[in-house]
Amino acid sequence: MGQYIYPGRYTADPGTDSVTVFLIGMRANRWWKAGKVAQVAGAMPRILRHLASDPAAGMLGFEQWFGRTTMLVSYWESPEHLRKFAADRDAPHLEPWRRFMKELSGTGDIGIWHETYQxxxxxxxxxxxxxxxxxxxxxxxxxxxxxxxxxAKQRMGRFSGPAASPDVLPGAAGH
Structure with missing residues (x-):
């Protein structure tokens, strides 16, 4: 079943003074090495399930796209939440990252990247x-x-604090 389409025009109210936007992705430079690509790509669903099950981790939500170059954009409460998750020994991020660095970094088979914006x-x-x-x-x-x-000029800068509109449709944080 398809997603509900909201007719009309909408904007987002972050409900806070700032949002941390984290972009991360990978590129299959040697796509014929499908096993290695699957190994790296396979870590992300577990990471996302973990984050979705723990609202205190601070990830508000995400969108993702697949192709030779994949991309995930995620929204976080703060850069501190993102850094804490990345360094958490009990979270499912460090082990796949260390495995990538040990086995694949420098081979050129797979490229990875990320960008963070406050x-x-x-x-x-x-x-x-x-x-x-x-x-x-x-x-x-x-x-x-x-x-x-x-x-766009009117929308820019409109929201700089908690949402107060009775017409707010809450997002589905964490998917």
Missing amino acids: VPAAGIETVYSGMPLFGLAKATAQVPVGAGTHT
């Missing part, structure tokens, strides 16, 4: 038109575009 709410502008819950709105709260939010 974004003030005043620097966020989003719009969703005819979409299911998606992205930051899915991770936090989706609100209808209305008075004072019809243009």
